[in-house]
Amino acid sequence: MTQNTAPATQGTRPTIEVNKLSKWYGNVVAVNDVTLNVYPGITGLLGPNGAGKTTLLHMMTGLVQPSEGDVTVLGEHVRDNPSLYRRIGVMAEHESVYQFLTGRELVTLAARLYGVPNVEQAVDKAVKAVNLTDAQFRKLGTYSRGMRQRMRLAATLVHDPDVLILDEPLNGTDPRQRLEYHELMRRMADEGKTILVSSHILEEVETLADRILLMVSGKLAASGDFRAIREMLDEQPYKVRVVTDSPRSMAAALVGLDAVDSVSIEKDGEITVLSRNIAVLQRSVAKLAKERGIRLKRVEPIDESLESVFSYVVER
Amino acid sequence: MPPLLEAKQLTKRYGDTLALDAVDFEVHEGVTGLLGPNGAGKSTSIKLFLGLLRPTSGSAELSGVRPYESISARARMGYMPEHDCLPTSTTATEFLTHMAQVSGLPAAQARTRAADTLRHVGLHEERYRSIGEYSTGMKQRVKLAQSIVHDPVIVLLDEPTAGLDPAGRDEMLELIQKIGKEFGISVVISTHLIGDVERICDRVILLEGGKVTQQGEVSSYTQETQTLYIEIDGKLDDLLAALAKRKVQATADGGIILIEQATDVDYDAIRDAIVEVDARLRRLAPGCGRLTDMFRSAPK
Amino acid sequence: MTTESRGELFDIGYRRYDGPREGLWRARQTLWTNGIRTALGIGRGMRAKILPLLLLIGVVGPAVITVIIASQSPEAARDALSPPTYYHLVSTFVMIFAAIVAPELICPDRRDRVLHLYLVRPIRPLDYILSRWAAFFAVMLFFVYIGQIIMFAGTLLASGDQWQYIKDYWLDVPKFMVAGLAIAAFYTTLSLAISSFTVRRAYASAFIVGVFIMGAASSGILTGCDESSFDVPEGTPVNCVPITGENGKWFALLDVARAPTHISNMVFDYEDESLTGIYVQDLPSAAPIGWYLLMVVVPGFILVRRYQRISL
Numbered sequence: 001m002t003q004n005t006a007p008a009t010q011g012t013r014p015t016i017e018v019n020k021l022s023k024w025y026g027n028v029v030a031v032n033d034v035t036l037n038v039y040p041g042i043t044g045l046l047g048p049n050g051a052g053k054t055t056l057l058h059m060m061t062g063l064v065q066p067s068e069g070d071v072t073v074l075g076e077h078v079r080d081n082p083s084l085y086r087r088i089g090v091m092a093e094h095e096s097v098y099q100f101l102t103g104r105e106l107v108t109l110a111a112r113l114y115g116v117p118n119v120e121q122a123v124d125k126a127v128k129a130v131n132l133t134d135a136q137f138r139k140l141g142t143y144s145r146g147m148r149q150r151m152r153l154a155a156t157l158v159h160d161p162d163v164l165i166l167d168e169p170l171n172g173t174d175p176r177q178r179l180e181y182h183e184l185m186r187r188m189a190d191e192g193k194t195i196l197v198s199s200h201i202l203e204e205v206e207t208l209a210d211r212i213l214l215m216v217s218g219k220l221a222a223s224g225d226f227r228a229i230r231e232m233l234d235e236q237p238y239k240v241r242v243v244t245d246s247p248r249s250m251a252a253a254l255v256g257l258d259a260v261d262s263v264s265i266e267k268d269g270e271i272t273v274l275s276r277n278i279a280v281l282q283r284s285v286a287k288l289a290k291e292r293g294i295r296l297k298r299v300e301p302i303d304e305s306l307e308s309v310f311s312y313v314v315e316r
Numbered sequence: 317m318p319p320l321l322e323a324k325q326l327t328k329r330y331g332d333t334l335a336l337d338a339v340d341f342e343v344h345e346g347v348t349g350l351l352g353p354n355g356a357g358k359s360t361s362i363k364l365f366l367g368l369l370r371p372t373s374g375s376a377e378l379s380g381v382r383p384y385e386s387i388s389a390r391a392r393m394g395y396m397p398e399h400d401c402l403p404t405s406t407t408a409t410e411f412l413t414h415m416a417q418v419s420g421l422p423a424a425q426a427r428t429r430a431a432d433t434l435r436h437v438g439l440h441e442e443r444y445r446s447i448g449e450y451s452t453g454m455k456q457r458v459k460l461a462q463s464i465v466h467d468p469v470i471v472l473l474d475e476p477t478a479g480l481d482p483a484g485r486d487e488m489l490e491l492i493q494k495i496g497k498e499f500g501i502s503v504v505i506s507t508h509l510i511g512d513v514e515r516i517c518d519r520v521i522l523l524e525g526g527k528v529t530q531q532g533e534v535s536s537y538t539q540e541t542q543t544l545y546i547e548i549d550g551k552l553d554d555l556l557a558a559l560a561k562r563k564v565q566a567t568a569d570g571g572i573i574l575i576e577q578a579t580d581v582d583y584d585a586i587r588d589a590i591v592e593v594d595a596r597l598r599r600l601a602p603g604c605g606r607l608t609d610m611f612r613s614a615p616k
Numbered sequence: 617m618t619t620e621s622r623g624e625l626f627d628i629g630y631r632r633y634d635g636p637r638e639g640l641w642r643a644r645q646t647l648w649t650n651g652i653r654t655a656l657g658i659g660r661g662m663r664a665k666i667l668p669l670l671l672l673i674g675v676v677g678p679a680v681i682t683v684i685i686a687s688q689s690p691e692a693a694r695d696a697l698s699p700p701t702y703y704h705l706v707s708t709f710v711m712i713f714a715a716i717v718a719p720e721l722i723c724p725d726r727r728d729r730v731l732h733l734y735l736v737r738p739i740r741p742l743d744y745i746l747s748r749w750a751a752f753f754a755v756m757l758f759f760v761y762i763g764q765i766i767m768f769a770g771t772l773l774a775s776g777d778q779w780q781y782i783k784d785y786w787l788d789v790p791k792f793m794v795a796g797l798a799i800a801a802f803y804t805t806l807s808l809a810i811s812s813f814t815v816r817r818a819y820a821s822a823f824i825v826g827v828f829i830m831g832a833a834s835s836g837i838l839t840g841c842d843e844s845s846f847d848v849p850e851g852t853p854v855n856c857v858p859i860t861g862e863n864g865k866w867f868a869l870l871d872v873a874r875a876p877t878h879i880s881n882m883v884f885d886y887e888d889e890s891l892t893g894i895y896v897q898d899l900p901s902a903a904p905i906g907w908y909l910l911m912v913v914v915p916g917f918i919l920v921r922r923y924q925r926i927s928l
Contacts, residue, residue, distance in 0.1 A: 174353035417646035467633035
């Protein structure tokens, strides 16, 4: 029930700029003419399987050559730009690690590869951030899946990158840890970092991300604050639940509004209103109730969540 | 009501690691969520209840029988593993009929059960094609189907939504709920996603560090609170003033107004205050607990 | 007045199962049937049927040809291909079939992890593996017997005095059955046992063939004739001494692929004229029998153990 206010993006320089980006493999167009910007803060990259998210991320990190278009990160082109990699942290979806290394060795290796000046200190900090100080000297082969993911995350941020690109970083992580990582990501975002997270777990992205990028079949289908996106979905009326002490009376009053498409009364007396003009509905409800002496107990939109927005956009 | 599954001082040690430390818990009818870290506790419990492992000490019982001691106990259990587990060169129909017979159903009944089960999980003409040609979603359905084809009393599902995109996850959760509510088969789902448990489980057991740290009804965590939340567009101070005028105790937290223990009189006053201020009422609803709260109350 | 309903709505929702639940024998039987279907490629597309068909042609072909010869002259038929020599010929085909198809019964279930689904059902690992073994054994037995049956029946019908033929040759039947059992049991057990060590069918086939080739090669090397002991003119049977000395004859047993053939020869009281055959015939008769039993019981034991100690 918390409000999710997206920080204003006007005036801020985008961290990642993607311009008319396409990638095809033979006849398969994985990414189709995508133009988008990623700003500081936390951005969620969403989409059904096969939408092109991973290919897009690979192009953003310079691993894959685009077929067309370009990507700039922190103002520079990504491809073949090793010095830029020092400022980006990437965590791929692939979970394999060298089983024979200890957790600490993995992070130290990453730190050295990135040319971190004070390796021991940076490794200590990274390992502490993911809460694995106790287990850091054990071999990765002995770690549970969640622990492995956490150590990989530590390796991804040991060099204190400005940009973090994470592909399903919390796969297999347990509930308590997930909450802690959300807090960690939030802290990093507040420090001004840019975090791009690709995830299927919408209820988490909803609370975590400031804005979203939604891909469908290789194209960018929506971007920004999901509530604003919801309002733009004209063809999808809003569903609002209204609970009163006299449902029939309230329903009759609501049907009279132009802004209301339909009203249905559930078994338990709760009313579900479909409205294409939710602003008018929300302005009128209390008035209608007062005029008729109806006690208003609950007014609540029920398809305003990220999950609803996701399915509406995907099915358009 | 006697429990369906019961863990009694269940302990499992692998070399130096103590995966389960004398845990006690019960699983009753309905849909139960087994929540916790990956590896160790959850998967070990499931394997013990399926008879794939023997406990170091203590016991795991299905209606009083231990599946690792009596193979007939396993006839009434179903299992859907997390990983791929389907043959690639048979059809769904043939595979399911075969599995039903392995569970003890005679041939004719196995055939009809297989056909019915495939229909119930939503597989139609594709059931006559080779499983190797199926999409991920279709394979998940076959996996689920083989776990219920022999009409078990309880099914154990290991991370059933892993790797699925939002639409796939919705479909899977709907199917599981259908199994639990309409088919009358009890379900245990082992998952690391709180959202899964919140959506479909009646009860939840939290396993951490080899111990049960919490267990209870999901509704006790997600029930409505006594606090009423009001969200409007702007005009916050005006509304607070209008409420105070009508003697309604209200506080503001961020952009939201909270009212504790609202009475009927309060509701009418709130309504009138909103009209007076001519505010756009975005939300008027009681607060709801979230299952994530269980992690704030328990020790780590 | 009766009221007629103009429509009916049927409940096709989920039904609980109240029917009979059978025990282990139902499970064993379906595993056995499933094993046979896998081995013969039934219900698995045309490609899976190629090898069984080829084997069928390979075992039936010589039998049919023999019967055709017999229709001209039964004695000539027996000279061309007698029951024991038929087994010599056909063993190779059966061996290749076992090497390629036995892994199909073992490896995919482990590689695709279908085994997990079996082991949580009311069966024991022993039931699973014994049913698989029984299925492949049945298939092998079929291919091993079918040719002999055709030959015996065909030659019988082709001969002038059928009663006389039966009186002279009736012993062929129990003999080919016993020898056939020995052949089928050997190839079944060994190839399944080797397959249980890997999840990839191609590797399993390679290992099985490898075992046979290594066996033949090492036997050949170790029992090769010491040419300095030659002292015979051309055209006479060679009296060969292995380069490893007189006791080197024992190395002939290393040619594992021929272990069942020796049993077959003993059953038919047949004089094998191959070098390996000659050596083995020189050994005490307990030797090939003991060796054969070892080569069936030990792999069998290993096969069962591998499944009982499976950890998921």
